[in-house]
Amino acid sequence: MLTNIIVNGLVSGGIYAVLAVGFSLIFGVAKILNMAHTAFYMLTAFLVFACTSLGGLSLPVALFIAIVATTILGMLCFRFLFDRIKHHETAVMIISVAVALLLQEILLLIFGGHYRGVPPFARGFLEVFGIRLAYQQLIAIAATGVILVGLWILLEKTRLGNSIRAVAQDREIANLMGINVSRIFLIVMGISVALAGLAGAVVAPLYVVGPTMWMQPLTIVLAAVVLGGLGSVGGCVLGALILGFVETIVVFTIPAGAFLQGTFSLGIMVLVLMVRPEGLFGVVFEEERL
Amino acid sequence: MIYFNLFFGWIKQEIFAIPGRVIALVFFLLLIALPLVTQDPFYLRVFTLALIFAIFAASWDVLSGFTGQLNLGHALFFGVSAYTAGLLNIHLQYSPWVTIPCGAVVAVSVGLFAGIPALRLRGFYLGLVTLTFPLILLGILFAFPNFTGGELGVSGISRVSSSAVVNYYTAMVVFTVSVMIMWKFTDAKSKLLRTGIILHAIREDEITARASGINTTYYKFMAFALSGFFAGIAGGLYVHYMRIAGPQTLDLFFSFQAILWTIFGGIATIYGPVAGVFILYPLLEFLNLTAWGELLRQIIFAVLLIVALMFMPEGITVWILDKIEVKCPRCKVVNVFYRKKCRACRAPLHLVRESEHQYNKGEV
Numbered sequence: 001m002l003t004n005i006i007v008n009g010l011v012s013g014g015i016y017a018v019l020a021v022g023f024s025l026i027f028g029v030a031k032i033l034n035m036a037h038t039a040f041y042m043l044t045a046f047l048v049f050a051c052t053s054l055g056g057l058s059l060p061v062a063l064f065i066a067i068v069a070t071t072i073l074g075m076l077c078f079r080f081l082f083d084r085i086k087h088h089e090t091a092v093m094i095i096s097v098a099v100a101l102l103l104q105e106i107l108l109l110i111f112g113g114h115y116r117g118v119p120p121f122a123r124g125f126l127e128v129f130g131i132r133l134a135y136q137q138l139i140a141i142a143a144t145g146v147i148l149v150g151l152w153i154l155l156e157k158t159r160l161g162n163s164i165r166a167v168a169q170d171r172e173i174a175n176l177m178g179i180n181v182s183r184i185f186l187i188v189m190g191i192s193v194a195l196a197g198l199a200g201a202v203v204a205p206l207y208v209v210g211p212t213m214w215m216q217p218l219t220i221v222l223a224a225v226v227l228g229g230l231g232s233v234g235g236c237v238l239g240a241l242i243l244g245f246v247e248t249i250v251v252f253t254i255p256a257g258a259f260l261q262g263t264f265s266l267g268i269m270v271l272v273l274m275v276r277p278e279g280l281f282g283v284v285f286e287e288e289r290l
Numbered sequence: 291m292i293y294f295n296l297f298f299g300w301i302k303q304e305i306f307a308i309p310g311r312v313i314a315l316v317f318f319l320l321l322i323a324l325p326l327v328t329q330d331p332f333y334l335r336v337f338t339l340a341l342i343f344a345i346f347a348a349s350w351d352v353l354s355g356f357t358g359q360l361n362l363g364h365a366l367f368f369g370v371s372a373y374t375a376g377l378l379n380i381h382l383q384y385s386p387w388v389t390i391p392c393g394a395v396v397a398v399s400v401g402l403f404a405g406i407p408a409l410r411l412r413g414f415y416l417g418l419v420t421l422t423f424p425l426i427l428l429g430i431l432f433a434f435p436n437f438t439g440g441e442l443g444v445s446g447i448s449r450v451s452s453s454a455v456v457n458y459y460t461a462m463v464v465f466t467v468s469v470m471i472m473w474k475f476t477d478a479k480s481k482l483l484r485t486g487i488i489l490h491a492i493r494e495d496e497i498t499a500r501a502s503g504i505n506t507t508y509y510k511f512m513a514f515a516l517s518g519f520f521a522g523i524a525g526g527l528y529v530h531y532m533r534i535a536g537p538q539t540l541d542l543f544f545s546f547q548a549i550l551w552t553i554f555g556g557i558a559t560i561y562g563p564v565a566g567v568f569i570l571y572p573l574l575e576f577l578n579l580t581a582w583g584e585l586l587r588q589i590i591f592a593v594l595l596i597v598a599l600m601f602m603p604e605g606i607t608v609w610i611l612d613k614i615e616v617k618c619p620r621c622k623v624v625n626v627f628y629r630k631k632c633r634a635c636r637a638p639l640h641l642v643r644e645s646e647h648q649y650n651k652g653e654v
Contacts, residue, residue, distance in 0.1 A: 035546075081596065090549075094554075095600075098596045109585065215542060223422060226415060226418045259432035260430075263425075263430055270423075273415075277410040277411050
């Protein structure tokens with residue numbers, strides 16, 4: 001039971017963390033609340049399914065094609081939709097909802113409403129203390145860990161990461177320092193969608209793939225991002241892990257827990273925000289405080 | 291006779307001279323005339339639901355458009371009222387005339403509760419917190435299926451009337467009254483109420499509003515309560531029209547629906563959400579009639595929304611009014627676009643370029 005909770009919590013928490021980091025990144029840098037974020041995650045899962053099960057491609061090729069295609073689509077969306085009307089923030093949000101809806105309906109049209117499964121990357125399981133851990137779960141945990149560390153190195157240790165953080169802090173000053181702000185926006189959108197794609201690729205063999213699979217993670221990702229503090233990458237990783245574990249614990253311990261998993265994690269988020277409105281690690285600027 | 295002339299003069303000055311008001315008048319007359327033209331249950335159903343959703347969308351606009359308190363979980367008010375009205379009707383056999391106000395009152399109290407985070411949060415933070423409220427409630431509803439009906443919801447609720455036409459006119463009267471109240475409440479130029487301009491002030495700069503001696507907490511709660519009340523009215527009407535209070539009234543996408551309609555129509559204008567609903571909702575329902583439309587309706591909806599927002603990010607009504615109305619630069623009276631001089635003060639409406647001006651005077 002305990003091992004189950006830990007492994008499942010790490011899997012779902014890790015997936016949420018990768019999604020939440022991408023979501024938080026594009027919000028922190030470009031102030032875009034991208035509701036289509038988990039729709040890109042769904043798209044990658046579907047592309048992996050299409051390439052492996054229907055196209056008969058080998059797994060690495062399928063993963064590569066799926067993630068690259070999703071990233072390019074995300075960047076095109078940014079370039080031709082979000083960037084054009086970036087001054088109307090609510091309109092950008094609505095357009096992202098429309099994009100998510102569009103992706104959902106197109107996938108529904110092509111693949112139908114059935115729930116699909118993708119064969120796991122590695123079959124078999126590992127026995128630890130008499131509990132079976134599927135290799136796929138371990139791969140998922142390792143992959144999310146690698147992705148998050150890689151992202152941290154990118155943001156903290158490279159020149160590009162420096163300029164991304166500079167733009168997030170102050171767009172105008174960054175522009176004056178010679179950083180090409182609109183190019184940074186485009187790159188960040190690419191990174192953000194690529195993260196969603198990676199999460200989708202990891203998730204595809206674990207969960208069922210269906211055209212409405214973007215709704216449930218979206219709310220949890222929003223909650224995780226707010227819990228950790230919008231714009232704080234470390235905070236939203238922690239928020240996502242907390243919510244992932246809460247969900248898993250509720251499912252494993254409380255009867256009818258599957259219905260209440262969302263309620264509990266969202267309730268925790270609301271409680272935290274009542275005490276700390278800026279989230280766990282959020283930064284509050286003096287003029288924004290009431 | 292003189293009163294008739296005065297009245298006719300007033301109509302001519304205040305309605306016929308302003309294109310936006312002519313459109314509103316025509317729209318209202320068409321609404322009244324609809325059951326006289328067709329009694330087809332399908333059309334009546336589509337437009338009754340459009341009236342109900344228009345109240346819902348307009349109430350979102352009061353809270354988020356005018357007051358700037360971004361609420362991404364507006365279905366909370368609708369759903370709470372829908373379930374309250376439905377359960378009261380099923381278990382206690384109260385008539386719709388009692389349950390709808392009861393539902394609205396419960397929605398107001400929920401609105402006041404949902405307003406608490408707004409004291410400390412703002413912008414997208416507030417939006418994300420409010421987004422979770424209906425989902426939390428949805429989880430609780432699913433966990434107690436005996437009382438709430440779980441996935442299926444509460445069904446078998448009585449209608450306002452057995453006649454579709456009476457239902458339509460009930461919805462229309464409620465719609466007219468609600469929209470009038472919301473419009474007056476949020477109208478910044480109103481001589482009757484100060485609330486409109488205060489809500490605008492809170493949206494634009496809350497700290498300055500406070501510094502000017504406005505009790506912003508009071509007015510924010512007022513906006514939450516009023517918005518919750520009208521969303522609750524819409525929820526009650528919906529439940530007594532559809533005869534089922536289901537979990538879809540609390541759905542995440544239903545919350546977004548109100549925002550989609552409002553942004554499409556034009557945010558921070560009460561007529562915007564009404565126009566948005568009356569354009570988008572019937573369009574989607576009519577697409578449902580054809581085989582290809584049923585398959586592609588959501589895709590058409592999404593593409594239409596994207597294209598509309600790309601070219602009219604402020605909403606379709608704002609864009610159209612901008613094209614057909616010209617405000618006099620001197621006396622701020624609204625004129626039809628084809629007039630050259632203001633109808634009140636004869637000032638030229640369009641700026642003439644210097645070279646053109648000289649050319650007209652014959653100096654060049």
